[in-house]
Amino acid sequence: MIIDCHGHYTTTPAPHQRFRDAQLARLDDPAMPSPKPAEISDDEIRESIEPNQLRLLRERGGDLTIFSPRAASMEHHVPDLETAQVWARACNDLIHRVVRLFPDSFAGVCQLPQTPGDPIGSVVEELRRCVDELGFVGCNLNPDPSGGHWTAPPLTDEFWFPLYEAMEELDVPAMIHVSASDNPSFHHTGAHYLNADTTVFMQLVQGDLFARFPNLRFVIPHGGGAVPYHWGRYRGLADRLGRPPLEEHVMRNVFFDTCVYHQAGIDLLFDVIDADNILFGSELLGAVRGADPDTGIAWDDTKRYIDELGLSRDDQRLVFEQNARRIYPRLDARTGG
């Protein structure tokens, strides 16, 4: 079985975005009526998924996608908690409907109602709702809800601990995933996403978070940002900071996906990172749509790059299935493990 750990619902039916637009318009003009989440039919959902994520999953030989709301649309930088809560619930409820319509092909991961300034209680509440009531298997955690201004404390700060306590109790991991960039310095998929991956990894090297939360698990997407390419730098910095080797200090709890869109990058990832720490992912659909004009291969068809590696059967099973089951144990309840 082949599990893609990183898919987003980037093809939601248009009324969903119209609801969001109405939410944002009301923030500008509070006299406007409070909008209600869009009414979307099952057929509309099928039509948005079947020719897109589901088609590509099947064409490329995958079986199950761990599926979350569109990352750029989380828009945690919008500074209104109630708006964030209603929006996250609407997005997560749509994911839940996709999962119910295609239970063999999708498992749900939730958007959290983060904001730049609010306490984390409502984030925990939505995580519990999604896991307990909707059967979700994890969450996306934004280390920079300000959208590129980086005003939140590092992920090692006690600010985040109530969320980590809930994650350990529920036995769900978080994928580290920022949202839209509200800062003109940062293109979202070309800079902000990769920077966040790199930043969080280094926060974890500096801190000692997993001593306190030994069962906490983070998936750092986009192949770990800049980290594997600079693995020597991180090994050296860990030593310089008096931290244990990365394998003990960070890599028991941190995993990278394979959203690296060329062969040389995937080669490097598997060269320096243990197969136990790599999860197949493609980021469908899609940070980078289109195909390499030189080869005709879609940028995000990451399985093709992995297939070229000549991995052992054991490592293939780890990367395509077993790591995902270990890190997202609630998958097994769903998929009959």
Place this chain on the structure above:
Amino acid sequence: MIIDCHGHYTTTPAPHQRFRDAQLARLDDPAMPSPKPAEISDDEIRESIEPNQLRLLRERGGDLTIFSPRAASMEHHVPDLETAQVWARACNDLIHRVVRLFPDSFAGVCQLPQTPGDPIGSVVEELRRCVDELGFVGCNLNPDPSGGHWTAPPLTDEFWFPLYEAMEELDVPAMIHVSASDNPSFHHTGAHYLNADTTVFMQLVQGDLFARFPNLRFVIPHGGGAVPYHWGRYRGLADRLGRPPLEEHVMRNVFFDTCVYHQAGIDLLFDVIDADNILFGSELLGAVRGADPDTGIAWDDTKRYIDELGLSRDDQRLVFEQNARRIYPRLDARTGG
């Protein structure tokens, strides 16, 4: 001849830092006297360089280091222009003295008196002083003088154009280099530096800066941040944004150094980036001091990794010497090229 394009004066004699401390103390208490740059003897400078940067340069087989003030100490986030000007001048004057004492081994690159909020005129002024009067061959340009808050416009914004005009006129390149992080989210060498490299590259993909400044040249250090590892992502994003291929749109004016501290990373860099665009650099001394405990090789002994590649003689000459001479043409006036 082997030219290291990326060295910093991280071993300045103690009085230099005491001067800086006095500057900062006076910002807190303007009643204090205005401090004067430290009086440092030639012997003190020799003693700070010979057993450190110069010894390592020679031991590792290098000939010349393109040398600039300590990056983390630029501290552009301190919001006082006069303080920044005096500090940059003091730092640059010290570099000039190193170059005069060891003219065969060092060439100067200047710190610019950037601040988070001031116009760019004084930056241009200090660049002209360093090039015209001190014989420097380039500058370090900080795309985020706020120190991790990213409040400056992207490097493609016209805010920066007066600097670019001066750089073209003087025929000097800039290394893109942030300074200390004033944001607890970002470790400086483990996150902020790499993020800046990645961010600027994507700004250049989005914009069209080199159409306006065809002779402008940027060296993006630390092996280009996350860029070569995600080369497929950037190729795809350029296509998606309707930009020409990266080779035409960016890589005629952008170069990466080799400050990547392990073999697999250097392998990847040379696998995806043309040898015309790579400059030998080691970041001595040093973002990451110490040696790999598994091999005993110093992390920043990047020449050893390059030597392992088995490059052709032509590519060796490009990476170790000719690219540097082409990108920093003022080197030739100094070194008799």
